[in-house]
Amino acid sequence: NANANANSLINAHGQEGGTLVYSNGGAYFSVEQPYPTVIEGLNVEGAAAASVVRTPFTASRWAFSRVVIQAVCIDDRDIPHPASQVQPGRDIADGYDGEIYRCIAGTRLQVTWADFVDQINFDHGQTMSCRKGESLWYGQSAEAAAYAAASYAGGSAGPGAPIGGGVMECRPQKPERDCNERSLLRRYGAGVKVLTLWRQETYTEYREETVQASSMSISGASMTLDGGVGGRVF
Numbered sequence: 001n002a003n004a005n006a007n008s009l010i011n012a013h014g015q016e017g018g019t020l021v022y023s024n025g026g027a028y029f030s031v032e033q034p035y036p037t038v039i040e041g042l043n044v045e046g047a048a049a050a051s052v053v054r055t056p057f058t059a060s061r062w063a064f065s066r067v068v069i070q071a072v073c074i075d076d077r078d079i080p081h082p083a084s085q086v087q088p089g090r091d092i093a094d095g096y097d098g099e100i101y102r103c104i105a106g107t108r109l110q111v112t113w114a115d116f117v118d119q120i121n122f123d124h125g126q127t128m129s130c131r132k133g134e135s136l137w138y139g140q141s142a143e144a145a146a147y148a149a150a151s152y153a154g155g156s157a158g159p160g161a162p163i164g165g166g167v168m169e170c171r172p173q174k175p176e177r178d179c180n181e182r183s184l185l186r187r188y189g190a191g192v193k194v195l196t197l198w199r200q201e202t203y204t205e206y207r208e209e210t211v212q213a214s215s216m217s218i219s220g221a222s223m224t225l226d227g228g229v230g231g232r233v234f
Contacts, residue, residue, distance in 0.1 A: 073108065
């Protein structure tokens, strides 16, 4: 009969470590869970990872701009006097090489320049000072010329680059007769100059570097195996 068959099935499966139960036409089978197993002494090592980072560094380059300059002569009482310009006119030719401003003996030259964009404004200008007996010179720099040639003339150094201009620097005054500076002031007066100025500037650049991270290593780890989840099958 049905009860006898069910009992025989229960006994059969019970001997295998599980239990089979029938009820109202349904059944479920319960599986006994195994005991957890522990694995000791594992060595685990993770692979090293590489990443690309951008690292900043300081570089320099030559840059040119149109600037307007003015100059005064400072005496020992720090009183400014007009500097003597050695040639008339406002604009200085790119190929000019020589003095621009001079001072009378016993005073020192102070020069202020600012970017020139259609109007004269020294509000955000920069200042340089010369020592007594020095004048302001303007001329081509070998380094600036080489940079201009490499950047604008296809790498061919020498004359003919489409970008002209020069650098300003303090140099000893050319020997002149007495009262030369006063004569220049009477002849040309005090005035500003506009020229193309090359100067070396610093800026921040970035380079990409590959950084190798150290690998991770774990010794003496353990792992427990519990046979998974579940235990009843319907």
